Amino acid sequence: MIEIGDIDTCSIVIFGGTGDLATRMLLPSLYYLDRDGYLPARLRVIGAARHPMDDDAYRQTAYAKLREYIPDSEYDDAAWMRFADKLEYLPVDANKAEDFQALAKHLRITRQCELICYLSTAPKLYGMICRNLKKAGLVLPKTRVVLEKPIGHDLKSSRTINDAVSAIFAESNIFRIDHYLGKETVQNILALRFGNSIFEPLWNRANVDHVQITVAESVGAGGRWSYYNESGALRDMLQNHMLQLLTLIAMEPPREFDPDAVRNEKVKVLRSLRELKGRDVRDNAVRGQYAAGEVGGEPAPGYLQEEDAGADSRTETFVALRTYIDNWRWAGVPFYLRTGKRLAHRYSEVLIQFRQVPFSIFASSGVQPEKAGLQPNKLVIRLQPEENIKLLMMNKVPGLRQDGIELREVPLNLSLTEEFKRTRRRFAYERLFLDIIRHDTTLFVRRDEVEAAWSWADGILDTWKRSSSKPEPYAAGSWGPSSAFALIGGLGHTWHE
């Protein structure tokens, strides 16, 4: 890995440079990094897309989005002017080899230059862009390619894309983004597990009753309906972001925080996921689609009433499932995953529920612990929008009761928002850009991880495709279809909200 200080010249070409992700996330992240002195001194950022546009027009677009997406207090005019000077634009059609020749001429890079090609385009163009980069002589030892999700829509298509990219780039130069891995709170899962000694001895089937991972969104699919309708919640959120969270929760301790060590452990978890197919899907997975309702007191349209929506669709906007990790550490422990759009409110959370005490000393003998008011301990890791970690513990309610000890669940509450209130929470892409420049792939998804995740997801998707049933409707602003409650209730558990 290299230090930014050792890099003299670096060029970042963003294909799809006028798109939503580029202008809303990528350019503002680079602005922040540049403002805070994290980027190499001689930096060029080149937006590349099909539309004809000149540098100034591109800077104006970037400026308008920057002002829209960052708070006024973070805007610094001098810093923007410095950054804008590094911004350029070049019309490039991914299918035209001659446009890549023009790009090469424009870049004038040498073998010593760091070149980052960020592909924020439709994934079907990835192979073509890589081949055209090669033809134009732009694939040099220090050229990296960055791939946005989705990498395919199933195992087969992801292999086709990965094969095309791997024919041109070595795996060590391929950075597959899952922006959840750039989030502070997600990285904090590793800090919590491997920077503290108290949890690890309990982190196994002997002590953990079950795990819940929820990523709830209050927004709908409006605005990107066509994309979403081809994808659905399982492909859009679960196959990638949520399985990444699951790997961080379930993996064995890596020997060090290094790309191979960390990713070797993550892929083992993905390969140990119990396959869900056929009947197992019916018994362990629920899919839903939102109908009209109310979110945050405002009326919200149903999925089929969203802007640009089609007349009918079997795409799921909600999925809840129970899965198992068939290995020594986790055998028999249910992992519940739940995600959906237009739910009651936005939050992402991991809950580790520990086992109940074996016996209650607080009630007459023979009374079950739960009947005596005892709740199992829970570790709740809230990832967003608030960042906190709570350990729910049983405590004595103060007082002079004479008929015994009264207990209540009370949180041991660590508010990271409060504790680090002077530290700005960076966009996930800031961390990820810095790592791409430093050549560190630890927080990027390796090919075998993507394929293991697809291979598991395919079992569910194939079953749904063959089934005649439709996703269950749920009202916008609710917590999803009633079957999701039945699913978790089947083993006597309840969703933590």
Ligand code: BG6
């Ligand atoms: C994206 C999905 O990958 O993640 C979106 O395509 C989703 O549908 C988004 O809204 C959620 O990201 P975050 O960072 O807002 O939780």
